Amino acid sequence: MPFRPPRGNPQAGKKGRTPPPEETFEEAGFLRMLGEKQRPVLIKLMDGQMVRGWIEYYDKNMVRLTRTDAPNLFIFKHEIMYIAEDGGQRR
Secondary structure, eight states, rough: OOOOOSOOOOOOOOOOOOOOOSSOOOOHHHHHHHHHHOOOOEEEEESOOOOEEEEEEOOOSSSEEEOOSSSSEEEGGEEEEOOOOOSSOOO
16 A cells, blocks of 8 residues: 555644754763762763773863872863763772
8 A cells, every 4th residue: 555645734744843952951960969979980982992980070171080090081071972870889
Protein backbone atom coordinates (compact mmCIF):
# COMPACT_ATOMS: atom_id res chain seq x y z
CA MET A 1 0.00 0.00 0.00
CA PRO A 2 1.56 3.30 -1.04
CA PHE A 3 1.96 6.12 1.44
CA ARG A 4 -0.55 8.91 0.98
CA PRO A 5 0.12 12.33 2.42
CA PRO A 6 -2.74 13.88 4.43
CA ARG A 7 -5.21 15.95 2.46
CA GLY A 8 -5.70 19.63 3.10
CA ASN A 9 -3.04 21.85 4.61
CA PRO A 10 0.29 19.92 4.60
CA GLN A 11 1.55 21.97 7.55
CA ALA A 12 -1.51 21.19 9.71
CA GLY A 13 -0.15 17.83 10.90
CA LYS A 14 3.21 19.23 12.00
CA LYS A 15 3.47 20.72 15.44
CA GLY A 16 6.12 23.38 15.85
CA ARG A 17 8.64 22.21 18.40
CA THR A 18 11.13 24.59 19.82
CA PRO A 19 14.68 23.25 19.84
CA PRO A 20 16.31 22.57 23.22
CA PRO A 21 18.33 25.44 24.68
CA GLU A 22 22.05 25.60 23.97
CA GLU A 23 22.80 26.36 27.63
CA THR A 24 20.99 25.13 30.76
CA PHE A 25 23.12 27.19 33.18
CA GLU A 26 23.60 24.12 35.43
CA GLU A 27 27.33 23.74 34.78
CA ALA A 28 28.48 26.13 37.52
CA GLY A 29 26.26 24.48 40.14
CA PHE A 30 27.48 21.02 39.18
CA LEU A 31 31.15 22.02 39.31
CA ARG A 32 30.64 23.90 42.60
CA MET A 33 29.05 20.83 44.21
CA LEU A 34 31.87 18.57 43.01
CA GLY A 35 34.51 20.97 44.31
CA GLU A 36 32.93 21.70 47.68
CA LYS A 37 32.44 18.01 48.47
CA GLN A 38 35.77 17.06 46.87
CA ARG A 39 34.03 14.32 44.93
CA PRO A 40 36.34 12.17 42.83
CA VAL A 41 35.76 12.80 39.13
CA LEU A 42 36.72 11.24 35.84
CA ILE A 43 37.37 13.70 33.04
CA LYS A 44 37.45 12.45 29.47
CA LEU A 45 39.32 14.77 27.14
CA MET A 46 38.55 15.36 23.47
CA ASP A 47 41.61 13.29 22.46
CA GLY A 48 40.25 10.26 24.39
CA GLN A 49 42.61 10.55 27.36
CA MET A 50 40.99 10.05 30.78
CA VAL A 51 42.21 11.71 33.99
CA ARG A 52 41.03 11.28 37.57
CA GLY A 53 41.15 13.60 40.56
CA TRP A 54 38.90 16.19 42.18
CA ILE A 55 37.99 19.68 41.08
CA GLU A 56 39.65 22.29 43.26
CA TYR A 57 38.87 25.35 41.15
CA TYR A 58 37.00 26.29 37.99
CA ASP A 59 36.15 29.42 36.05
CA LYS A 60 34.60 30.33 32.72
CA ASN A 61 37.39 28.80 30.64
CA MET A 62 39.15 26.11 32.66
CA VAL A 63 39.06 23.54 35.46
CA ARG A 64 41.84 22.74 37.95
CA LEU A 65 42.02 19.01 38.60
CA THR A 66 43.87 18.11 41.79
CA ARG A 67 45.52 14.70 41.92
CA THR A 68 47.49 13.09 44.76
CA ASP A 69 49.45 10.58 42.69
CA ALA A 70 50.35 12.92 39.82
CA PRO A 71 50.78 16.63 39.07
CA ASN A 72 47.72 18.87 39.23
CA LEU A 73 46.22 19.86 35.88
CA PHE A 74 44.70 23.03 34.49
CA ILE A 75 42.37 21.85 31.73
CA PHE A 76 40.65 24.17 29.28
CA LYS A 77 36.92 23.45 29.09
CA HIS A 78 36.96 23.27 25.29
CA GLU A 79 39.29 20.25 25.66
CA ILE A 80 36.82 18.36 27.92
CA MET A 81 34.42 15.87 26.39
CA TYR A 82 32.68 15.15 29.70
CA ILE A 83 33.08 15.15 33.49
CA ALA A 84 31.57 12.31 35.51
CA GLU A 85 31.65 11.44 39.18
CA ASP A 86 34.12 8.62 39.75
CA GLY A 87 32.73 5.79 41.82
CA GLY A 88 36.14 5.03 43.37
CA GLN A 89 37.64 6.52 46.51
CA ARG A 90 39.42 9.89 46.50
CA ARG A 91 43.12 9.31 46.02
